[in-house]
Amino acid sequence: MKKIVLTLALLVGGLYVQAQQVRFGIKGGANLSSLGEYKHALLASEDAQLEYKLGFHAGVFSQIYINQKWGLETAIYFTQLGGRDQDRNFDEDYKLKATANYLQLPLSVFREIQLSDRMKLFPSIGIYAGYGLSGTIKATGQIQNIDIAQQQDYFDDFARRFDFGGTAGVQVGLGNVLLGAGYYQGVLRVNKQKTNWDDNAYNSNFKLTVGYLF
Known part of the structure; x- marks a missing residue:
């Protein structure tokens, strides 16, 4: 993982030197994250659908133009991921919430499409690397008439700190403002x-972003 981050840093550094144009900005917005289906110990091995948890992200980014239409966007974000589950029936009434704070480094290739004098479209695809900073997992309620009220440290007790994956998205540029x-x-x-029943946890996240280019 460290080699991946170092490789990305060297790649971005080389592109800054050769870039035709570089612009910097700030971004922030909302996350809708999930960990998928996972049998968590805090729920006595009950199936938990750790999905649909709201969070946020914020950070700085840059657009590095390779030519007039193609470029790379890189950023450093503080982002809040995780998942939550809730069930209520005749023998279960519980809530489980996992919150994880990451430092995230995405790198994507984008294409600039001019829609009008002031409007541009930026479809993109790329990769990201992340490092877990802090987090908690909390479970409260009852399962089969047994009270549960437990809490774990997210990374010390449950999760690996390094994360890596793919990204895809689209942004609309209105002057200096980006909506994505x-x-x-x-x-x-x-x-x-690793679980034996192949329902391990993986980070996934839908995000809505507002940015400003300086």
């Missing part, structure tokens, strides 16, 4: 202990 939507899918297993 994207999807991040992790390919590295999140949980430290």
